[in-house]
Amino acid sequence: MKTGSIMCLHSAIEALKTGDIAAFESLYHLFEPKLYAFAMHLVRQKEDAEEIVQEVFLKVWARRQTMDPDKNFDGYLFSIAKNIVYNKTRRRVYEFAFTQYITATSTDTGCFTEETVAYQDLTKLLEDTYATLPPVRRQVFVLSRVEGKSNSEIAQLLNTSNSNIENHLNKALKTIKERFKGYEIVYVFLLGCFAMAI
Numbered sequence: 001m002k003t004g005s006i007m008c009l010h011s012a013i014e015a016l017k018t019g020d021i022a023a024f025e026s027l028y029h030l031f032e033p034k035l036y037a038f039a040m041h042l043v044r045q046k047e048d049a050e051e052i053v054q055e056v057f058l059k060v061w062a063r064r065q066t067m068d069p070d071k072n073f074d075g076y077l078f079s080i081a082k083n084i085v086y087n088k089t090r091r092r093v094y095e096f097a098f099t100q101y102i103t104a105t106s107t108d109t110g111c112f113t114e115e116t117v118a119y120q121d122l123t124k125l126l127e128d129t130y131a132t133l134p135p136v137r138r139q140v141f142v143l144s145r146v147e148g149k150s151n152s153e154i155a156q157l158l159n160t161s162n163s164n165i166e167n168h169l170n171k172a173l174k175t176i177k178e179r180f181k182g183y184e185i186v187y188v189f190l191l192g193c194f195a196m197a198i
Contacts, residue, residue: 013069016060024064027073028057035077042085056080129179133172140168 009030015023032053039049059080060067067076130141136158143154144165151165158165 009073010069013067013073016064017067017069019064024057024061027060031073031077032057034074035081038078039081039085042081048088052081052084055084129176130172133175137168137172140165141172144169 009027012023012027016027035056036049036053039052040046043049043052056077060077130138132138133141139158140154143149143157144151149157151162151169155162155165
């Protein structure tokens with residue numbers, strides 16, 4: 001980006017922080033095409049990509065007061081978009097996992113109130129379990145399954161060996177699996193959502 005464009009972008013973000021609607025619209029029109037193309041690359045569906053673009057800019061507006069004009073705005077938008085895609089993917093996998101669980105274990109398909117509660121409990125159990133892992137192990141798990149980094153990338157980030165990363169990851173997965181004894185089908189599908197993270 002040219003120096004003049006960078007200065008203009010910096011000014012637009014500064015104006016956005018004050019709630020300037022015109023600055024927000026200017027940024028939207030400037031970055032919407034690039035963000036839409038990025039979203040399409042992630043989801044391959046026109047409607048989904050359009051929805052992601054709208055959600056990204058809603059978040060930009062909601063967080064406008066905390067934005068840093070000196071940071072890469074493209075990267076900021078793309079990061080929000082990736083998180084949105086990840087969360088949508090996770091919800092879909094949760095729903096699919098729950099359907100599989102009900103199909104495999106329930107003989108009474110009319111009892112959905114208790115099943116919905118069970119679904120909510122199971123998804124919370126997964127999130128609570130990986131959130132309470134030891135700090136380094138949790139960091140490795142998040143970098144691997146949430147951010148989609150390879151073991152070698154994580155090893156480089158944490159200045160350690162690939163085998164050490166594999167050890168942490170295996171122990172993290174073992175801990176989560178142990179918490180899901182009796183819910184093997186759900187475990188497989190819920191863990192799949194992390195593997196699918198962008």
